[in-house]
Amino acid sequence: MIPNDPFSCDDYPGMSDEARIDKPEEACGVFGILAPEEDVAKLTYFGLYALQHRGQESAGIATFEGDRVHLHKEMGLVSQVFNEVILKNLPGNLAVGHTRYSTTGSSRVVNAQPAVVETRLGSLALAHNGNLVNTAVLREELLESNCNLVSTTDSELIAHAIAEEVNAGYDWLEGAIRAFHRCRGAFSLTIGTPVGIMGVRDPNGIRPLVIGTIDTGEDGRTKRYVLSSETCGLDIIGAEYLRDVEPGELVWITDAGLASFHWTQQPKRKLCIFEMIYFARPDSIMEGESLYSYRLRLGRHLAEESPIDADIVIGVPDSGIPAAIGYSQTSGIPYAEGLIKNRYVGRTFIQPTQKMRETGIRMKLNPLKDVLGGKRIVIVDDSIVRGTTSRKLVKALRDAGATEVHMRISSPPVTHPCFYGIDTDSQDQLIAATKSVAEIAKQIDVDSLAYLSREGMLKATGEDPQSFCSACFTGDYPISVPEPVKRSKLILEKVASV
Numbered sequence: 001m002i003p004n005d006p007f008s009c010d011d012y013p014g015m016s017d018e019a020r021i022d023k024p025e026e027a028c029g030v031f032g033i034l035a036p037e038e039d040v041a042k043l044t045y046f047g048l049y050a051l052q053h054r055g056q057e058s059a060g061i062a063t064f065e066g067d068r069v070h071l072h073k074e075m076g077l078v079s080q081v082f083n084e085v086i087l088k089n090l091p092g093n094l095a096v097g098h099t100r101y102s103t104t105g106s107s108r109v110v111n112a113q114p115a116v117v118e119t120r121l122g123s124l125a126l127a128h129n130g131n132l133v134n135t136a137v138l139r140e141e142l143l144e145s146n147c148n149l150v151s152t153t154d155s156e157l158i159a160h161a162i163a164e165e166v167n168a169g170y171d172w173l174e175g176a177i178r179a180f181h182r183c184r185g186a187f188s189l190t191i192g193t194p195v196g197i198m199g200v201r202d203p204n205g206i207r208p209l210v211i212g213t214i215d216t217g218e219d220g221r222t223k224r225y226v227l228s229s230e231t232c233g234l235d236i237i238g239a240e241y242l243r244d245v246e247p248g249e250l251v252w253i254t255d256a257g258l259a260s261f262h263w264t265q266q267p268k269r270k271l272c273i274f275e276m277i278y279f280a281r282p283d284s285i286m287e288g289e290s291l292y293s294y295r296l297r298l299g300r301h302l303a304e305e306s307p308i309d310a311d312i313v314i315g316v317p318d319s320g321i322p323a324a325i326g327y328s329q330t331s332g333i334p335y336a337e338g339l340i341k342n343r344y345v346g347r348t349f350i351q352p353t354q355k356m357r358e359t360g361i362r363m364k365l366n367p368l369k370d371v372l373g374g375k376r377i378v379i380v381d382d383s384i385v386r387g388t389t390s391r392k393l394v395k396a397l398r399d400a401g402a403t404e405v406h407m408r409i410s411s412p413p414v415t416h417p418c419f420y421g422i423d424t425d426s427q428d429q430l431i432a433a434t435k436s437v438a439e440i441a442k443q444i445d446v447d448s449l450a451y452l453s454r455e456g457m458l459k460a461t462g463e464d465p466q467s468f469c470s471a472c473f474t475g476d477y478p479i480s481v482p483e484p485v486k487r488s489k490l491i492l493e494k495v496a497s498v
Ligand SMILES: O=P(O)(O)OC[C@H]1O[C@H](OP(=O)(O)OP(=O)(O)O)[C@H](O)[C@@H]1O
Pocket: 278, 316, 317, 318, 319, 320, 346, 347, 348, 349, 350, 381, 382, 383, 384, 385, 386, 387, 388, 389, 390
């Protein structure tokens, strides 16, 4: 077992304890659509394809054909899990889908989503992005009432909590709302039922969820609703971005249209700022804001805060590019492509082991000697987490002939772990938790290193700073985390201090 693992019920087959505790993980992708006149499984497949960057461990789709539910979920990428035949065997008028990065419960097919649970009103299929902080308590409560849990995820607990309330006599909406009041933490959900789909965000709206509309049918005249973690999941199927699901909102999509319910008294937006900096795709729009534009502004602020004399600015593909362009625009230093990315290698940050991450970076990024040779370089990335990427890259740039390497990071130092659906590792693995900026600069061997200030990061949003969670840069957690859960990751701090 993992030392200090608050969920001792879990096992981690095929992965050593050491590997698992070092496992960096990410947000999941959720999707949902009701459109009886369309092939909903195929549309969901495309939606998940666009959300692949949010989770690469497993993928699943559940469709509802009246009362019958069809489910297919497997380990692997969306393109590996589904094919034409499998999609044909998922008929129905509505569908929900999921791409997973595990945060509670190991990476096994039994933990893949959507989680399907039976109730007196028929099945429900739940897809979850986020992470509960009261998993242990909720699990115990459900086990006490003889709930038949088949997985070790927090997500299945939400599904069972809804089923329990529905079986106690409440309807879908009342039952679901009662269950959400039993959940603490981050949850953006799409939930399929025989009669409609719910889209839900927790009271802080930590993880994103958007609503789109799509014209369907032969004549394209039937307007239907779509739910997706990000707008890139709408774009791919030709749906239009309508708005974000609000924090503490439940939208109920049925044949009659969309109804909205505010299920909690005091919603207080605390959108994850790391989504905007790195996790989400730059072509997505969050709360009406283009993430590409936000990242450009981060780069511009960075150039204002930390100028340097150099010959070219380069970005670290993929997610460091917009900030590098912004840095170049404000500094006047020409932007150049200095690193070529092998597009078939995914995100290295989320590889299961440190060894895989190191190899991943070598396979993924190759320096262009003719661009870099004899040049003083500013290299811009969106974040340094463990320092794996930057250490490898700086060496590669010097080997390619760079005479000076100045690193600029478009977010502040990551000093604290996340408990809300993105595992930025336990605190001792975070390079900035134990080292000063000067020490990090020395370790990664740069001529200079500067991070964007917290003020700069928040100012670039153009919004109320209080409406974001930025706990991994500050340790100021907006949703209180129970002691045993804190202890599992906040190993460098006195738990009482957070
Ligand atoms: O300090 P580290 O632990 O190495 O993590 C930080 C790096 O990981 C992420 O990139 P990643 O390669 O995962 O994804 P990307 O292709 O979307 O930039 C991030 O953009 C940084 O480059």
